[in-house]
Amino acid sequence: MNNIQQGIEYMKEQKFEEAGKAFTEAIEEEPNDPVGYINFGNLLLHLNEFDRAKAFFDKAIELDENATTAYYGLGNTFYEQDDFVKAKEHFETAIQKGLENSDVYFMLGMSLLQQEQPRFALPYLQRASELKPDDVDALFQYGLALAQSEQINLAMEIMEKVLKLESEHSDAHYNLGVGYLFRSDIEQALKHFDEALRIQPDHLLAANGKGKIEEILKDQSE
Template sequence: MDKLAKGIEEMKQQNLEQAAKWFTEAIEDNPEEPLGYINFGNLLLHMKDYERAQRFFERAIEKDSHAATAYYGLGNTFYEQEDYSRAQEQFLRAIEEGLNEADVHFMMGMTFIHQEHYRLALPYLMTAAEIDENDIDIQFQYGLCLAQNEDIEHAEQQMNHVLQLEPNHSDAYYNLGVIALYKEDVDKALAKFNQALEIQPEHMLAANGKKQIENMLDNQS
């Protein structure tokens, strides 16, 4: 096992100081190789040391301007600091350099979501969902984005897909309740809100939705 692999393994075990030691040695052994800088950047990002993480990713890019994972790491550094426009630039560059994993498309989509550019987010979240059909968070955020783009039928299908992956996903039930309300199916909406509350009794949005329906039914009686 080489030093980078040892560092990654130590990082997975949360032995961060030992991971830093292996990554430092890897950089010293191969100072022109970008992977050492990228892995050290990922470690610093994990430690929320954003300023130093940025420097390491930029150093990796200096060594190899086509290092897609360095752009991805730099994008995550900006994203964690809520600098979504700069994060977008880096995620896009990572994609252009050939990184075609679900995570980079997902993160690109999420930068648009945070800026309420839902239509721009949709193709990236759709691509992420197609690449990784079993990632619950990706599938859920894609469903939300479909709803935000008023594609209600596909949003409903997507939330049901989330429930196939995770039967106790309270937010998926809540959103199915909202969709049912949109379709004016009050009984179904109430049932979905109740299912969300069975899973997560403190789900405030579901509780509020249920209360609104019950108040409406009381006023009709």
């Protein structure tokens, strides 16, 4: 096991000081290899040392302008600092330079959602869920973006898929409740709001949705 692999193992074990030493040794052994800098950047990002993380990712790109995971690391660094415009730019660059995995598409989609651009986020979140079909978060955010883009029927189909993967997903139940309310299917809407509240009793949006339905039923009975 080389220093990079050892450092990654230390990170998994949350032995961050040891990980830092291993990555430092990797950089000292091969100062012109961007991989050591990228991994040290990831460690610093994990520790919320954003400026230092950027410096290591920038050094990796200086050594190799096609170091895709360095651009991805920079994207994550800006995302964690709520700079979603710069995050988007770096995730796009990572993809343009050949990075093809679920995470980068998911983060690009999330950067666009954070900028309230759900229609632009859709293809990236869809691609993320295609590349990792069992990723509940990617699938749920794709469904959410569909709902925000007023594609209600397709959004509901996606939320059903989320529940097949994770039956106790309170937010998926809530969003299905909203979808059925949109269709004026009060019985199904109430069922899903109740499920959301059973799973998460403090789900305020589901409680609000249930309250609205109870008002409708009360008005109908009078």
